[in-house]
Amino acid sequence: IVDRAHEQYAGALDAAHAAGIVGGAAGQSGRNEDYVLSTLEHLKALGIRDHWLEEVARRVAPL
Template sequence: MGDFWVFGYGSLMWRPGFAHVETQRARLHGYRRALCVTSHVHRGTPERPGLVLGLDRGGSCLGLAFRVPGDLRDEVVGYLRARELVTLVYLERLLPVRLDGGGTVPALTYVVDRGHEQYAGALEVDEAARRVSGAVGVSGANEEYVLNTVAHLKALGIRDHWLDGVAEKLVPPQP
């Protein structure tokens, strides 16, 4: 089998964790980046859940597409499934992404399952910030996850105004 593409929109963008031979900015139409997944383990607890990113229906999402050599397909797909499908809140899909370098390619993508109990739905900026603030899980503070994601997006020249709004609510105003 030939090379294949993986689309990253959150932590996969700055910590893919798998071998790849090319990275391009890419846009996925029909889905948007959102803090729409309740986290009971990595960024929260059952008593104080946090929020992590998911691809939810509507709009479009600018992210990164990673080209993976075909001979690594089983290894990389196995890694991604272990990472993304732990609680089955994401659905694995092969969706078309438009590469900045030109052309459209099918990319392995993980979108939120709206029927899953961890789906938080569409949240206003203030509500998302309230849920993120103070939540801590085995992977660390939820605020750190959001602020780190926003910083990496900005470093890549990607603006996500909704997520920026959440991050602004998490940072105390400077005197």
């Protein structure tokens, strides 16, 4: 669920821009890269593909 009115909503980022942000970010729960990869694993287990998030993960991997 997305709250487009939330102050932290980033809008429509392209995968390259998102990967640049994710690649260098971390929070209290760890690295954002790990969160992206974990999210993809859980989506896959549910039979859901998110092509945009897969592209972000692909771009973050070499960083």
